Amino acid sequence: MKIGILGYGNLGRGVECAIRQNKDMELSCVFTRRDPSSVKILTPGVPVYNVSDVEAHKDEVDVLVICGGSATDLPKQTPEYVKYFNVIDSFDTHARIPEHFNNVDKAAKENGHIALISAGWDPGMFSLMRLYSNCILPEGNDYTFWGKGVSQGHSDAIRRVPGVKNGKQYTIPVESALEAVRNGENPTLTTRQKHTRECFVVAEEGADLAKIEETIKTMPNYFDEYDTTVHFISEEEFKRDHQGIPHGGFVFRTGVTGAEKENKHVIEYRLKLDSNPEFTSSVILSFARAINRLHKEGVNGCKTVFDIAPAYLSPLPGEELRAHLL
């Protein structure tokens, strides 16, 4: 199947790399908002087009992976490009998913295409774990923890503080909270009790470090409700130790069964990811395979990970899955 990429940032590059690991896929083209001649991609011989030309290339692509940001790009891009392609995105503004779904669904149906929104790990695999676990254990509690990993939003917030040259923020789940949940204690946890925030900051020369630290730690919404640690490091240290984009987290469901609800169960799903965008890309491609198949079966409209039977994600036939993975 022929994959197109729209938007060549971290996620687009992740998709490009992941295509090489899926033998039934090939990269057909990349669309960019930049001048195409300025975009160097990893795959030899694959054309880069300007987004304004998408329509001319609609027959070159089975599924278009839209790699824009959730805040402003995807709400416009996904309903727009589903007019020409089957599309998939990783829209991750949880509160706006219903609205995004409806917009994409309408445009997809009007144009006889299929779309899948919010693929990735949260939303995505974490959502699947919440759904499966809630169905299995209807009486229970849900817990989601994130990290250890880089929060892009919080890193951006640090970099906007006066006197900060560079910065990166790691979200870290509190180990004792994880243990309490894992032990079936069903704790009620405040924001502060669930996660801590660790910041690595390169300050400008002569900057007031105490002031920077204070500004970060008291920043409303971002840091004020958390226990935050600020480390000042050199530019060299920053370059050496903080270039990666690791992430991950935990989804728990704890519940009870039995005549007297006397038996406890704990379901735990954990991701430990060296590269957030590359893992997200890998999830996206599995679901791209699924919607490509569904479209061939005549299915249109907007889907989410909840609507996809898992067998559709695999390149292997049902017989082989049953023999080797069931």
Next chain:
Amino acid sequence: MKIGILGYGNLGRGVECAIRQNKDMELSCVFTRRDPSSVKILTPGVPVYNVSDVEAHKDEVDVLVICGGSATDLPKQTPEYVKYFNVIDSFDTHARIPEHFNNVDKAAKENGHIALISAGWDPGMFSLMRLYSNCILPEGNDYTFWGKGVSQGHSDAIRRVPGVKNGKQYTIPVESALEAVRNGENPTLTTRQKHTRECFVVAEEGADLAKIEETIKTMPNYFDEYDTTVHFISEEEFKRDHQGIPHGGFVFRTGVTGAEKENKHVIEYRLKLDSNPEFTSSVILSFARAINRLHKEGVNGCKTVFDIAPAYLSPLPGEELRAHLL
């Protein structure tokens, strides 16, 4: 929806309890091979029939949960009863799944019914985790660990040893092996390095304890390839501490992504279950809901957990799932 139970042992009782936790379900009847008047069930007012009468009650049931054993019961029962009902089982002899699937599929299609085989946690939720993870990370390694939990087969084997009055065996994953996998070390593990076996034995009066211990530890297939511990305990201790049927385990997938495959990822799914049969029952009922819906949409034949879009497991409409779980 109306649920029937065929076979009223640990699993059947688990299904009965789980029905109470699912408001859209009710227990319609129980079928037993025993004299129905000898079977006391928990739910007041629900009839118990002899299995020989199934056909007379086929319209009283939307989905029949077949709670027989995998060795000899299910290979006969599931293809037989799918003639009269939509059915679900927890067939767990991995090597014989393809054969069982084909038999059930043929009978289901001939009679316009739907069946789902091998629901539970392994096969079942563990299989789903293997499938999702393999699709997401095509280049990587799979690890499954079981325990800490009771192995019925190994407990039976202990009880057959001369001089043993009662016994129970716990399978325990080796902590250092779990840690190595979790750290992305991709270890190659022997049988002995993955699990240990712990036995609690009540000996008959005057029995040769050293002989019993030796017989257990050297038992081919069951214990000889493992580090096994044998504890002799009193009947009272046994009754007090070893009545439960806990189980669980871990499914890992470790894989790489990136241009140079430089980034590692670890996916871990863990279950910690106080009651193996009750958790299995809870999984079964979710999938029973799904096949009941699919049958109403006109779907026939044999399915597995791989074939079910997760949204079908939930009593909630798609809109609500997208708003609250995605």
